[in-house]
Amino acid sequence: MAVGAPPVAALLDLAGRSVIVTGASGGIGSGVAGRLAEAGANVICHYHGNRAAAENLVSQIGQAGGTAAACGADLTDEADTEALVREAVKQFGGLYGVVNNAGHQPVEPLTEISQANWARMMAVNAGGPFLLTRVFADYVRTSASGSGAVVNIASIEGYQPARGHAHYAASKAALLMFTRAAALELGALGIRVNAVSPGLVHREGIEEGWPDGVARWKKAAPLGRLGQPEDIADAVLFLLSDAARWITGADLLVDGGVSARPTW
Template identity: 35%
Template sequence: MNRLEGKSAVVTGAAKGIGRATAELFAREGARLVVNDVDEAGLEDLEGRLSGEGAEVVSVVGDVSSVEDAKKIIGAAVESFGRVDVLVANAGVIPLNNIVDATPEDWDHVMAVDGRGMFLTCKFAVEAMLNQEDPGGSIICLSSISGMAGQAEQSTYGPAKFVATGITKHLAVEWAARGIRVNAVAPGTIATEAVRDLPEDYVAPMKEAHPIGRLGEPSEVANAILFLASDEASFVTGAILPVDGGYLAR
């Protein structure tokens, strides 16, 4: 449908999982892409495949928690395509631990990537969106059901996703009058590469926790992100959209 035809979009954490599915969908919808990850090999594979299918793609290897790298990621869209229309702030780590087993270093790591990294990429994207000839844009942050409800074994990851929820709401109010929409998706348990590698006896209870009775697919989250990125969501800002098979409705 070319819902992003000609738009410049940045997707962080694009080498695998939800980020990869989002980049693939955006390319099919006509976006010009900057894709980012710390996984250089995975990023090269994605860029090569999408470029081979005719998409305009620039890859930037970098750590979103680094000021220099975050600037470089957003700057690549401005340098390559002249503007930033969409940011998907997806990069993150997902540690599973309770507060007894978690270390201060665990906390610092997840907050650096999931918290500080989201802050930095949003900051530089907003700056770019304000300064371009036609100001405005759409930012989609990746929150989680763990950023909207309490869960066991989420003593570090869950609070980081509450950061994502908070950034979304505050930035949405702060920049709505300047044409910048900020929303988030809150996925349930998604069948990414990491989840598929877990033992079935660990995954089975996850499936049962979602009323639909299965895990979500990365493409299903990507579809929700596409809606929020597109002009179809022109009157939507500050929303946290669950993509969770009914988990939060219980």
């Protein structure tokens, strides 16, 4: 075993570490929150509008033997974001990590995107992760923790655009570059910053609502299926854990291999 490396059995153990998962009331967010709790983390399940879903998730985590709390915040608002971090520290006595999962994904043709809609997309998908990461870094710098980890949920559309998603793809590309820039600057504080870029992930009703898209995806993906929230959650768990202790500024593609297909 390498000097200083934890034993294999402890690599994914987050016991005693508290993590904020933003947008935890959604499909990927709830999967991430549940998986991190299963790994022993104290999870702050953030929500913006859907308090009932977040509180139901907290209840489910508790019934499974985990520890979680729900907290609402507008992540485009600095005071709200600072309050979220304070609440996490108050609830669990400290804060180890942040998963910037909350996002916005309307479908609009480029010629119909208003300036307001473009600005909203950037504020939520890029501005929110920036603000929470900055506030988290302030906490780490002024506390005795001395280390931490951030995982940004980006998208394969940060590399490959889709019709109707010009603003979404641009916001995820911005998030990927922010991930690298934050890793560069925050490493001195002991904070690792990485990203996970999901492909198409199953959500309730997607097969019925978009049958042609699902069929095209399954045909294109080498592994032949849609992702599940747990597929993304396990990538997040890895990047938060000691198994990824020397990884920062990276983006982990979790897309069933669809990005491996040739484009010509």
